Amino acid sequence: MIVCKFGGTSVASAEQIKKVANIVKSNPERKIVAVSAPGKRSSDDIKVTDLLIDLAETALAGGDVESKINGVVNRYRDITDGLGLDNTMMNVIAADLSERVQADRSNKDLFIDSIKASGEDNNAKLIASYFNSIGMPAKYVSPKEGLVLNDLPERTYALPEAYVNLSKLKDTKEIIIFPGFFGYTKEGILRTFDRGGSDITGSILASAVGATLYENFTDVDCVFAANPKVVNDPVDIKEITYREMRELSYAGFSVFHDEALMPVYKQGIPVNIKNTNNPSAPGTRILPTRIQTNRPVTGISADGGFSILYVSKYLMNREVGFGRKLLQIIEEENISYEHTPSGLDDISVIMRSNQLTPEKEERIVARVKTELCADDVHFSHNFSMIVIVGEGMRHNTGLAARAATAISNTGANIEMINQGSSEVSLVFGVRSEFEDRILKGLYEEFFAKIPIS
Amino acid sequence: MIVCKFGGTSVASAEQIKKVANIVKSNPERKIVAVSAPGKRSSDDIKVTDLLIDLAETALAGGDVESKINGVVNRYRDITDGLGLDNTMMNVIAADLSERVQADRSNKDLFIDSIKASGEDNNAKLIASYFNSIGMPAKYVSPKEGLVLNDLPERTYALPEAYVNLSKLKDTKEIIIFPGFFGYTKEGILRTFDRGGSDITGSILASAVGATLYENFTDVDCVFAANPKVVNDPVDIKEITYREMRELSYAGFSVFHDEALMPVYKQGIPVNIKNTNNPSAPGTRILPTRIQTNRPVTGISADGGFSILYVSKYLMNREVGFGRKLLQIIEEENISYEHTPSGLDDISVIMRSNQLTPEKEERIVARVKTELCADDVHFSHNFSMIVIVGEGMRHNTGLAARAATAISNTGANIEMINQGSSEVSLVFGVRSEFEDRILKGLYEEFFAKIPIS
Numbered sequence: 001m002i003v004c005k006f007g008g009t010s011v012a013s014a015e016q017i018k019k020v021a022n023i024v025k026s027n028p029e030r031k032i033v034a035v036s037a038p039g040k041r042s043s044d045d046i047k048v049t050d051l052l053i054d055l056a057e058t059a060l061a062g063g064d065v066e067s068k069i070n071g072v073v074n075r076y077r078d079i080t081d082g083l084g085l086d087n088t089m090m091n092v093i094a095a096d097l098s099e100r101v102q103a104d105r106s107n108k109d110l111f112i113d114s115i116k117a118s119g120e121d122n123n124a125k126l127i128a129s130y131f132n133s134i135g136m137p138a139k140y141v142s143p144k145e146g147l148v149l150n151d152l153p154e155r156t157y158a159l160p161e162a163y164v165n166l167s168k169l170k171d172t173k174e175i176i177i178f179p180g181f182f183g184y185t186k187e188g189i190l191r192t193f194d195r196g197g198s199d200i201t202g203s204i205l206a207s208a209v210g211a212t213l214y215e216n217f218t219d220v221d222c223v224f225a226a227n228p229k230v231v232n233d234p235v236d237i238k239e240i241t242y243r244e245m246r247e248l249s250y251a252g253f254s255v256f257h258d259e260a261l262m263p264v265y266k267q268g269i270p271v272n273i274k275n276t277n278n279p280s281a282p283g284t285r286i287l288p289t290r291i292q293t294n295r296p297v298t299g300i301s302a303d304g305g306f307s308i309l310y311v312s313k314y315l316m317n318r319e320v321g322f323g324r325k326l327l328q329i330i331e332e333e334n335i336s337y338e339h340t341p342s343g344l345d346d347i348s349v350i351m352r353s354n355q356l357t358p359e360k361e362e363r364i365v366a367r368v369k370t371e372l373c374a375d376d377v378h379f380s381h382n383f384s385m386i387v388i389v390g391e392g393m394r395h396n397t398g399l400a401a402r403a404a405t406a407i408s409n410t411g412a413n414i415e416m417i418n419q420g421s422s423e424v425s426l427v428f429g430v431r432s433e434f435e436d437r438i439l440k441g442l443y444e445e446f447f448a449k450i451p452i453s
Numbered sequence: 454m455i456v457c458k459f460g461g462t463s464v465a466s467a468e469q470i471k472k473v474a475n476i477v478k479s480n481p482e483r484k485i486v487a488v489s490a491p492g493k494r495s496s497d498d499i500k501v502t503d504l505l506i507d508l509a510e511t512a513l514a515g516g517d518v519e520s521k522i523n524g525v526v527n528r529y530r531d532i533t534d535g536l537g538l539d540n541t542m543m544n545v546i547a548a549d550l551s552e553r554v555q556a557d558r559s560n561k562d563l564f565i566d567s568i569k570a571s572g573e574d575n576n577a578k579l580i581a582s583y584f585n586s587i588g589m590p591a592k593y594v595s596p597k598e599g600l601v602l603n604d605l606p607e608r609t610y611a612l613p614e615a616y617v618n619l620s621k622l623k624d625t626k627e628i629i630i631f632p633g634f635f636g637y638t639k640e641g642i643l644r645t646f647d648r649g650g651s652d653i654t655g656s657i658l659a660s661a662v663g664a665t666l667y668e669n670f671t672d673v674d675c676v677f678a679a680n681p682k683v684v685n686d687p688v689d690i691k692e693i694t695y696r697e698m699r700e701l702s703y704a705g706f707s708v709f710h711d712e713a714l715m716p717v718y719k720q721g722i723p724v725n726i727k728n729t730n731n732p733s734a735p736g737t738r739i740l741p742t743r744i745q746t747n748r749p750v751t752g753i754s755a756d757g758g759f760s761i762l763y764v765s766k767y768l769m770n771r772e773v774g775f776g777r778k779l780l781q782i783i784e785e786e787n788i789s790y791e792h793t794p795s796g797l798d799d800i801s802v803i804m805r806s807n808q809l810t811p812e813k814e815e816r817i818v819a820r821v822k823t824e825l826c827a828d829d830v831h832f833s834h835n836f837s838m839i840v841i842v843g844e845g846m847r848h849n850t851g852l853a854a855r856a857a858t859a860i861s862n863t864g865a866n867i868e869m870i871n872q873g874s875s876e877v878s879l880v881f882g883v884r885s886e887f888e889d890r891i892l893k894g895l896y897e898e899f900f901a902k903i904p905i906s
Contacts, residue, residue, distance in 0.1 A: 155771075243798070247797050258768075265767065314699075315711075315712065317703070317791070318712070320788075321784045323790070324780035324784050327774075328777055331773055331774045338770070341792075341794075341872060342791070342792050342793065342871065343700070343871075343877070343878055344703050397861050398857075401860070404851075404853045405854040408850050411850065412850070414850075414853050414872065416872060417853060418794055419794060419867065419870040425797065
């Protein structure tokens with residue numbers, strides 16, 4: 001049994017949904033389909049999810065919701081018209097939206113979540129009815145039937161019983177259309193996953209039914225070894241391990257939401273990233289293990305928006321607990337950090353800048369100075385992390401040297417190197433203005449010079 | 454005013470102490486002299502300090518102390534005879550040792566400390582009387598007169614009032630002979646500094662009297678850029694900053710006890726490491742700042758005996774506080790760590806192996822597994838840290854690349870690279886069996902290829 005997930009652009013229009021139907025039809029193993037809300041049809045289009053957020057905020061502001069509801073409904077009408085469906089579904093969607101808008105607003109976030117989630121929910125109903133209209137027996141299944149989530153305020157995840165409940169789906173005759181992105185707590189409160197959350201839903205379903213394959217349909221043929229916006233015509237990745245994918249998606253590779261890999265990772269279910277617009281392309285396969293190619297590096301990613309907190313204190317290394325106390329202060333500002341390179345009397349903490357505010361920075365610097373009696377404490381910003389990823393590459397003698405040399409040849413100074421823990425990645429911190437140049441240089445070093453395997 | 458410190462080999466015999474007298478005489482600025490206990494006269498000799506430890510342990514074991522005391526006394530007699538002194542000092546020393554041996558033994562450590570410290574104390578008295586016997590007005594000053602230390606059980610350090618008390622020494626007409634290695638708490642309890650503690654005493658004295666220079670006399674002409682036991686005829690270091698010295702002494706450079714720099718560092722007092730056996734050699738000057746040479750690297754040191762705790766957990770980087778909790782567990786075993794390189798889902802903690810026991814390792818692994826729910830936790834041993842040190846070298850583009858390349862060319866795999874915080878050092882973790890080969894390779898890269906400045 002195959003679980004497929006179709007992303008926003010794959011279900012953005014009647015034309016796209018027809019492609020989805022053909023893909024599902026072409027392989028009887030494709031029994032469970034998770035769908036996103038209609039995405040952009042063109043670069044200047046608006047996602048249904050964004051229309052819904054606008055609707056929710058208008059409602060909260062006491063504005064004119066009718067016009068907003070119509071905006072959403074019309075978006076679906078374009079689709080149903082194009083699919084030759086009657087108005088039944090339109091009325092269902094309109095009624096559903098009015099009901100959600102009238103719901104309890106005491107918790108603004110939950111109110112917005114409920115309206116956002118209607119995008120996937122109604123799209124799933126719509127697609128199920130389309131499948132049936134063309135003689136493909138299909139059935140909409142609501143997350144209410146088993147996708148149990150944890151309670152607020154923790155970050156959203158599926159509880160163990162969710163997997164037990166959803167495992168029953170493997171016995172249904174019809175093709176199951178399941179809305180992505182959300183589920184319900186034991187108390188029946190609707191909660192959503194992070195953006196990209198439909199990937200998680202598909203992954204949970206694949207794990208629950210013990211699928212042989214999880215197909216993740218998007219609008220690219222494959223994952224590239226480097227960002228095509230920066231590197232000219234990068235090679236495609238045919239096979240990649242879960243760990244490699246995780247490391248890559250962490251720094252800039254937005255193609256796959258990293259947390260979404262968790263459920264299939266645990267079961268060792270292979271993932272195939274494919275293109276709805278070119279289903280015959282083999283795509284990229286994410287596997288527990290892969291055959292080594294003649295290339296030590298699988299991919300290179302780069303991401304900006306990092307800041308570094310620098311702390312120095314003479315004889316710091318003699319103080320048991322110094323690092324721990326420093327991280328405690330950072331934790332108390334609810335900041336998660338990425339790396340902590342350290343010298344003898346110095347330690348740096350590298351974190352994503354978006355977690356910082358001038359006030360937070362001030363508080364942290366003040367506390368580190370007074371509570372840890374540090375000699376020097378300061379933040380610096382505009383750093384990028386360049387991550388070179390390859391299974392087992394750590395044991396490739398000379399790889400760090402090649403990478404550092406390639407970076408130096410771009411004229412950039414290496415602000416930080418982090419190697420030593422992960423066996424699949426090597427991280428370089430550089431000033432963001434060098435990011436693109438370095439990505440090009442490293443791609444040149446590790447890919448352009450070697451024949452494609 | 455110059456404060457000099459003479460190490461164990463510089464005061465090991467009558468012949469050596471005559472050299473000390475000539476050195477002190479040759480410059481009237483040399484008014485304060487800190488001395489160690491008599492060290493080895495030849496490689497197979499036994500230090501007085503070790504004779505004293507043997508004496509203390511024999512006493513605690515209820516053994517025959519008389520013969521042990523005689524052993525120590527005879528060692529001093531060789532010196533007094535060689536210096537043409539009468540028996541006065543011998544009787545003082547014998548009486549002193551008998552008194553110390555009869556002292557309270559309720560705290561074994563303090564009992565041993567008191568007997569160990571007699572090595573410096575009696576040597577200072579002996580040297581003072583010798584100076585006077587040859588017409589150099591000298592005065593033994595006991596640490597009782599001002600060198601106030603903190604109380605147990607903390608690691609020993611001088612309290613602020615010690616500096617105030619000792620500042621008075623600058624007004625004395627005679628040359629002051631001050632025993633290194635120990636001081637007294639407010640309650641009059643004798644406490645010793647770590648081994649190499651005479652360096653600390655000299656440094657405290659230099660700081661207290663605001664010396665223009667702290668001369669540290671040892672048995673080498675200078676500090677070398679790399680370990681002469683490994684690298685063939687390494688270049689000498691003429692000038693080095695405090696920070697560079699710290700980083701070097703941390704990994705293997707045993708020439709100077711790093712903590713001893715603290716008091717002079719705070720005052721910016723220059724330190725000159727010189728050779729008692731070749732006082733005309735300029736030696737190595739440790740300064741707050743130095744003139745940049747044409748060489749980015751000042752020295753390379755290497756030290757073995759490191760272990761790595763490896764911890765991995767899927768989605769670790771999403772857990773605020775994971776690293777802090779890990780370090781807390783290590784701290785609760787009272788282990789201080791060196792570096793914590795981290796990947797996305799992995800973190801390694803690098804520490805000195807001598808802090809570990811099989812029981813500690815077991816406890817740590819068990820706690821990390823259960824309390825942090827880690828997927829994989831294990832220790833690995835026999836690592837060496839190679840430290841490349843140079844003021845401002847961090848901003849030398851390409852230096853990390855050169856270093857990594859030189860290491861790779863030895864065939865060694867780089868297990869860890871730590872760059873990013875300290876501006877003066879770059880640390881590589883390697884398997885210990887490669888240590889010497891790598892040190893040679895790095896020396897070749899950064900020194901042999903460049904004309905000596």
